[in-house]
Amino acid sequence: MRAIEPRGRTDASAIRIRDLTVLYHTERGMLPALKDVNLDVRSGIITGFIGESGSGKTTLAMAMMNTIRLPGRIQRGRVEVPNVGNVLEFQGERLRRLHGQMFGFVFQASSNSLNPLKRIGSQLLDLGRSHGLTNGRQILADAKALAHRMGMDADRVLTAYQHELSGGMRQRVGIIFALILRAQVLILDEPTTALDMLSQQAVLEIVREIHVEQGLTTVIITHDMGVVAEMAQRVAVLYAGRVVEEGPTPEVLREPRHPYTRGLLHAIPRITGSLEEAQPLSGSPPDLTTVPSQGCVFRDRCPLRMPVCDRVEPETRSAHGDGVVACHGVTADD
Ligand SMILES: Nc1ncnc2c1ncn2[C@@H]1O[C@H](COP(=O)(O)OP(=O)(O)OP(=O)(O)O)[C@@H](O)[C@H]1O
Ligand SMILES: [Mg+2]
Numbered sequence: 001m002r003a004i005e006p007r008g009r010t011d012a013s014a015i016r017i018r019d020l021t022v023l024y025h026t027e028r029g030m031l032p033a034l035k036d037v038n039l040d041v042r043s044g045i046i047t048g049f050i051g052e053s054g055s056g057k058t059t060l061a062m063a064m065m066n067t068i069r070l071p072g073r074i075q076r077g078r079v080e081v082p083n084v085g086n087v088l089e090f091q092g093e094r095l096r097r098l099h100g101q102m103f104g105f106v107f108q109a110s111s112n113s114l115n116p117l118k119r120i121g122s123q124l125l126d127l128g129r130s131h132g133l134t135n136g137r138q139i140l141a142d143a144k145a146l147a148h149r150m151g152m153d154a155d156r157v158l159t160a161y162q163h164e165l166s167g168g169m170r171q172r173v174g175i176i177f178a179l180i181l182r183a184q185v186l187i188l189d190e191p192t193t194a195l196d197m198l199s200q201q202a203v204l205e206i207v208r209e210i211h212v213e214q215g216l217t218t219v220i221i222t223h224d225m226g227v228v229a230e231m232a233q234r235v236a237v238l239y240a241g242r243v244v245e246e247g248p249t250p251e252v253l254r255e256p257r258h259p260y261t262r263g264l265l266h267a268i269p270r271i272t273g274s275l276e277e278a279q280p281l282s283g284s285p286p287d288l289t290t291v292p293s294q295g296c297v298f299r300d301r302c303p304l305r306m307p308v309c310d311r312v313e314p315e316t317r318s319a320h321g322d323g324v325v326a327c328h329g330v331t332a333d334d
Contacts, residue, residue, distance in 0.1 A: 020077030048232030247323020304329030
């Protein structure tokens with residue numbers, strides 16, 4: 001596994017997410033998918049969001065861009081961007097313009113974001129225009145170069161309709177759509193799940209190169225600790241709508257503090273280095289209707305469970321130098 005440059009610690013300005021609470025409508029009323037999330041997504045590095053299915057990763061990315069739609073609602077919180085302000089206060093045309101300048105987003109299952117009736121090249125031009133890029137020839141040249149770098153026949157991809165492409169090709173096209181915009185913040189939601197290992201490696205390599213070339217702030221959402229280990233300088237671990245641990249990736253992987261992070265790591269033979277030692281996390285994560293309304297949301301699966309965990313939700317404490325952990329069972333760094 002490739003070593004990570006020691007760039008995780010940085011005081012660079014960040015997208016500051018504060019007290020972010022997002023609700024979805026369920027059969028039991030409006031319930032939180034994110035609760036009081038506090039997180040700094042630092043500029044110029046790759047941050048991984050990791051957690052099991054349903055932990056709130058996509059919701060957090062959408063809320064960062066203020067694109068939560070019904071049946072969801074942002075109940076409270078702020079997403080502060082330096083020199084921009086609170087993204088959650090932007091609406092309508094102002095929000096659309098902000099998206100154009102700031103965010104490139106690759107949707108999970110990116111095929112859904114493509115128009116079935118238009119060729120890929122023409123959709124790229126539409127997208128560029130809607131984001132204020134007027135040089136169509138440049139857009140197509142950039143797209144071709146990216147397609148080529150991702151191991152695809154560039155001419156074929158640009159003249160194809162979505163149904164003519166395989167799932168893996170569509171996923172790579174989704175990534176090209178986001179990269180072409182030259183946004184400042186690139187968010188990739190499960191960018192490589194439909195790809196075989198070799199294509200995954202190639203695509204991640206290109207994302208990393210573009211991240212450096214364009215000086216981006218990048219977020220990679222994944223279930224895969226291996227992707228985090230290879231790509232991300234910092235990692236935020238989500239569980240049941242909470243950030244339970246955050247810090248520089250090397251530190252978090254070397255010495256995970258939260259029992260959930262430890263469980264995630266021990267579930268992976270690639271990381272533990274031994275198939276025998278790899279153990280799946282017992283139990284399964286709660287859904288919105290079964291998340292405990294008080295106490296620690298992880299306690300039912302936790303080897304460190306204590307009486308206080310049933311009553312009091314743990315506050316975040318400092319860990320890994322400039323990171324955090326939220327667990328009654330671990331002591332703070334200082
Ligand atoms: N439109 C919606 N309506 C109701 N509940 C929703 C909606 N979207 C997400 N949820 C719920 O919110 C929680 C967080 O979902 P989210 O999609 O953010 O998780 P995720 O971590 O991205 O999961 P995955 O890894 O499966 O993509 C889940 O319990 C999910 O069922
Ligand atoms: Mg998701």
